Amino acid sequence: MSWPKVGILLASLAIEIAVISWSAFDPLLKLGAPITDVRGITFAFSNMDVWLLSVAKSCLLCLLLAPGRMKTLPPGTPDSKKGWQLRLKAVSWLPSIYELLLIAKAAGVAVLSPEALYPAWTEGEDAGHPFVGLLAMYAGICAGLCMSVIESWCALGLIIALPPSRTSSEARESQQAEGITTDGEFAGAGKERDKRNGEGDDAALRAPLLEAAEEGRGEGPGARKAGANGVGRSVSGKGNGKDKEEDAKKGVQSKTVWHLLQLSMPDWPIITVAFLFGIAAALMQAVIPYYTGLVIDYASIEPDRQQFKATILKLVYVAAACGVLSGGRGGLFTVAMSKLNVRIRKTLFAALVKMEVAFFDVSKTGEITSRLSADTSTVSDQVCLNLNVLLRAATQAAMVLGFMFAASWRLTVITFILVPCVMFISKVYGRYFASLAKNVQSELAAANSVADEVISSMTTVKAHAAQDSANAAYANKLERFFSLLIKEAIVYALYMCINTFLPAFVAAVVLLYGGTLVLAHAMSPGALVSFMLYQQSLSSAFQMMGDVFSALTAAVGAADKVLELIHRKPDIPPEGTLVPASFEGRIDLRDVHFSYPARPDSLVLKGLSMSVAPGEVVALVGSSGGGKSSIVKLLERYYVPQMGEVLMDGRDIGVYDPKWLKRKVALVSQEPVLYARSIRRNIIYGLEPEDGVEPPSQAEIESAARQANAHDFITSFPDGYDTDCGEKGVSLSGGQKQRIAIARALVRNPQVLLLDEATSALDADSEAVVQEALDSVMGGNGVPRTVILIAHRLSTVQNADRVVVVGNGRVQESGSHQELLDGGGVYASLVRRQITHKTPSVTSLAAGSAGASISAHPSRASLRG
Numbered sequence: 001m002s003w004p005k006v007g008i009l010l011a012s013l014a015i016e017i018a019v020i021s022w023s024a025f026d027p028l029l030k031l032g033a034p035i036t037d038v039r040g041i042t043f044a045f046s047n048m049d050v051w052l053l054s055v056a057k058s059c060l061l062c063l064l065l066a067p068g069r070m071k072t073l074p075p076g077t078p079d080s081k082k083g084w085q086l087r088l089k090a091v092s093w094l095p096s097i098y099e100l101l102l103i104a105k106a107a108g109v110a111v112l113s114p115e116a117l118y119p120a121w122t123e124g125e126d127a128g129h130p131f132v133g134l135l136a137m138y139a140g141i142c143a144g145l146c147m148s149v150i151e152s153w154c155a156l157g158l159i160i161a162l163p164p165s166r167t168s169s170e171a172r173e174s175q176q177a178e179g180i181t182t183d184g185e186f187a188g189a190g191k192e193r194d195k196r197n198g199e200g201d202d203a204a205l206r207a208p209l210l211e212a213a214e215e216g217r218g219e220g221p222g223a224r225k226a227g228a229n230g231v232g233r234s235v236s237g238k239g240n241g242k243d244k245e246e247d248a249k250k251g252v253q254s255k256t257v258w259h260l261l262q263l264s265m266p267d268w269p270i271i272t273v274a275f276l277f278g279i280a281a282a283l284m285q286a287v288i289p290y291y292t293g294l295v296i297d298y299a300s301i302e303p304d305r306q307q308f309k310a311t312i313l314k315l316v317y318v319a320a321a322c323g324v325l326s327g328g329r330g331g332l333f334t335v336a337m338s339k340l341n342v343r344i345r346k347t348l349f350a351a352l353v354k355m356e357v358a359f360f361d362v363s364k365t366g367e368i369t370s371r372l373s374a375d376t377s378t379v380s381d382q383v384c385l386n387l388n389v390l391l392r393a394a395t396q397a398a399m400v401l402g403f404m405f406a407a408s409w410r411l412t413v414i415t416f417i418l419v420p421c422v423m424f425i426s427k428v429y430g431r432y433f434a435s436l437a438k439n440v441q442s443e444l445a446a447a448n449s450v451a452d453e454v455i456s457s458m459t460t461v462k463a464h465a466a467q468d469s470a471n472a473a474y475a476n477k478l479e480r481f482f483s484l485l486i487k488e489a490i491v492y493a494l495y496m497c498i499n500t501f502l503p504a505f506v507a508a509v510v511l512l513y514g515g516t517l518v519l520a521h522a523m524s525p526g527a528l529v530s531f532m533l534y535q536q537s538l539s540s541a542f543q544m545m546g547d548v549f550s551a552l553t554a555a556v557g558a559a560d561k562v563l564e565l566i567h568r569k570p571d572i573p574p575e576g577t578l579v580p581a582s583f584e585g586r587i588d589l590r591d592v593h594f595s596y597p598a599r600p601d602s603l604v605l606k607g608l609s610m611s612v613a614p615g616e617v618v619a620l621v622g623s624s625g626g627g628k629s630s631i632v633k634l635l636e637r638y639y640v641p642q643m644g645e646v647l648m649d650g651r652d653i654g655v656y657d658p659k660w661l662k663r664k665v666a667l668v669s670q671e672p673v674l675y676a677r678s679i680r681r682n683i684i685y686g687l688e689p690e691d692g693v694e695p696p697s698q699a700e701i702e703s704a705a706r707q708a709n710a711h712d713f714i715t716s717f718p719d720g721y722d723t724d725c726g727e728k729g730v731s732l733s734g735g736q737k738q739r740i741a742i743a744r745a746l747v748r749n750p751q752v753l754l755l756d757e758a759t760s761a762l763d764a765d766s767e768a769v770v771q772e773a774l775d776s777v778m779g780g781n782g783v784p785r786t787v788i789l790i791a792h793r794l795s796t797v798q799n800a801d802r803v804v805v806v807g808n809g810r811v812q813e814s815g816s817h818q819e820l821l822d823g824g825g826v827y828a829s830l831v832r833r834q835i836t837h838k839t840p841s842v843t844s845l846a847a848g849s850a851g852a853s854i855s856a857h858p859s860r861a862s863l864r865g
């Protein structure tokens with residue numbers, strides 16, 4: 001329960017009732033009892049409707065928030081969703097409509113007889129201008145409107161945050177007793193919600209309700225009952241966690257605009273100048289109708305050729321200035337927009353490359369790239385563009401309003417009564433039409449699916465002579481489609497009718513009153529024309545603001561997603577900074593327990609411990625899925641184990657500076673990834689000047705390529721080391737790519753080399769060449785180097801100093817090839833099993849003929865279970 005919101009809501013309701021009661025009865029009390037003064041009674045009663053409306057509104061809010069209401073609205077069902085949405089809309093709209101009606105009513109009274117409304121301002125010695133009274137009244141009503149909006153949002157917030165009361169749990173219990181198994185439905189809906197998290201407004205609106213429902217169930221008797229039956233699941237803890245997540249999400253949303261402003265801060269000089277240009281342009285624009293009116297006056301009412309020409313000239317100057325200022329504003333905003341676009345992309349990209357590997361396991365690449373491409377554009381373009389238009393329209397409206405009041409405050413008030421009506425009708429129509437259009441689309445889709453079905457199975461239709469029923473089915477769907485189209489046409493006709501009539505009606509009313517003023521010589525005809533132009537300008541400004549507001553809301557939604565990613569903290573301990581003077585390459589894994597974040601419930605390593613001495617070559621073998629590659633990923637610190645330690649030279653790998661560590665520990669994986677750049681740049685990937693290191697010399701690059709058996713084929717290309725590898729290395733063969741990847745690892749002169757099935761994706765010929773390179777690398781070429789290799793090739797494994805059999809998340813056996821064969825354990829049976837099924841050439845090797853060379857196609861002799 002959100003107590004501050006309850007407090008604000010109740011306080012605001014109390015203040016409102018008190019103020020309105022006072023304003024209703026105070027004049028009556030002042031006049032004294034008995035109530036005999038007719039004017040006092042009339043005045044009091046003229047406020048009674050306000051009082052009654054206010055009380056009714058308060059009652060309505062209380063009624064909607066009453067916990068008892070919850071039981072009739074079991075969350076998680078489509079009906080309740082509709083119910084909630086309806087109620088939320090009612091809560092947010094009714095008070096606002098009511099305040100608008102009040103404004104209209106007060107404005108009407110003020111125009112017809114201001115002195116009747118505020119005698120104190122128009123009578124006696126203290127009499128002031130009715131205009132002041134009117135302004136005061138407007139200020140009061142606007143304050144009321146603000147209060148109403150605050151109330152509405154408090155109510156909304158409360159409804160969303162309110163957990164179901166005991167009554168609702170009991171209601172569900174009684175439903176269960178009646179055989180309505182809502183628990184199951186809730187759990188399902190909750191899971192569904194998890195899947196669709198962030199899919200749209202509806203989900204966002206429903207999520208907290210469901211969350212609250214789940215929490216309530218977790219604590220309530222219903223939960224205990226379900227638990228006892230063994231069919232429920234305890235969700236209270238989870239619910240709390242998710243509540244926090246939702247809160248965090250809401251927090252991010254509310255901070256979106258602030259964060260966008262922060263991101264735009266570096267461009268504040270440009271934005272400020274653009275904004276000033278915008279204000280100046282709006283001012284100029286507002287002056288144009290004024291001069292237009294003067295021109296008419298000098299041309300027809302008080303003919304004055306001199307003044308006429310001078311005013312025309314002024315009009316042209318103003319129009320030119322307006323053009324220059326508008327152009328400047330637009331150009332500067334576009335510059336700011338482009339700068340923000342680039343900045344958001346850079347910031348998001350930098351945030352993405354900092355994310356932990358697990359983040360990419362659980363996020364879809366398409367979604368991430370869409371954030372980077374589409375959403376960043378939406379944020380910078382749409383937010384900036386719409387903000388720009390909104391600011392322009394708002395400034396224009398404000399300026400025009402000022403001029404309108406100056407020209408004739410009475411005409412302005414009349415305009416103000418009618419303009420909101422037109423806007424309201426447009427809004428209601430827009431919404432209704434959008435939902436209608438959606439229905440039309442779905443009916444058309446249904447008709448199309450019938451046509452699809454028939455056309456794609458025409459032979460079946462003909463075989464069963466079902467053409468007539470197919471025609472009837474299609475015609476039936478089209479009929480519904482047609483009836484909706486007719487409905488759409490009627491609604492459109494009605495809207496057009498009202499929309500064309502109302503503005504003309506407003507103009508007619510303004511002309512009627514304005515004409516009366518002109519006839520009474522209270523206003524010049526030119527001023528009336530100016531006013532009419534102002535009125536048009538104001539309508540277009542309002543229209544623009546309405547259009548832009550919805551686009552801005554969508555853009556802020558996209559911004560939320562982008563900013564959420566930008567501000568997401570990588571879920572991995574902070575990076576270390578240690579750069580030791582010497583590094584031997586000793587590896588220790590102690591009692592490592594590890595599960596992937598994508599599958600937290602399935603432990604891959606279950607207390608695995610192993611050590612590799614400096615300079616030792618260890619081969620990891622074992623059944624598929626046993627956890628061999630996971631060990632390599634932990635050594636690369638892609639992931640952090642849940643328990644246990646991963647040490648290098650006796651220290652946790654987390655304490656080392658990651659950039660330094662990646663130069664000491666190099667990995668060659670199964671599928672090498674090359675980038676669309678030269679072979680040289682692919683070899684020194686990560687060691688370029690931008691990476692903050694001295695790049696390897698050409699001699700070092702060539703030496704690494706020679707060790708990797710790659711120098712010869714590279715130099716056979718016309719461009720040698722400058723040959724472009726193509727997108728993902730497409731212009732190279734698998735074996736060539738792998739040798740470049742080996743050269744990339746070796747150019748770092750690493751102390752530890754991790755080879756994760758480096759040859760398994762190659763054909764036999766490429767494998768032989770790459771293997772040759774690997775053999776020489778493992779031999780160290782005279783350099784003592786710790787090597788951990790995962791291989792399926794028996795000869796590679798046999799050449800290792802030690803073989804470690806990994807299975808079921810633990811080390812099952814460890815020893816030299818021969819020791820393990822002699823031991824007759826898992827390794828021996830693995831070898832035996834492969835030999836039985838594979839090439840006979842391995843038999844001799846398995847039999848222990850050390851030094852026997854493997855056949856030309858040994859790769860099929862796999863050491864995987």
Ligand SMILES: Nc1ncnc2c1ncn2[C@@H]1O[C@H](COP(=O)(O)OP(=O)(O)OP(=O)(O)O)[C@@H](O)[C@H]1O
Nearest residue numbers: 361596598599604623624625626627628629630864
């Ligand atoms: N990113 C990941 N997210 C979730 N689970 C994963 C991930 N990578 C691997 N796993 C799972 O972890 C388990 C161990 O995988 P690992 O790749 O370490 O096995 P392996 O011994 O190397 O197997 P193979 O010899 O077939 O390559 C497997 O069950 C696998 O499905």
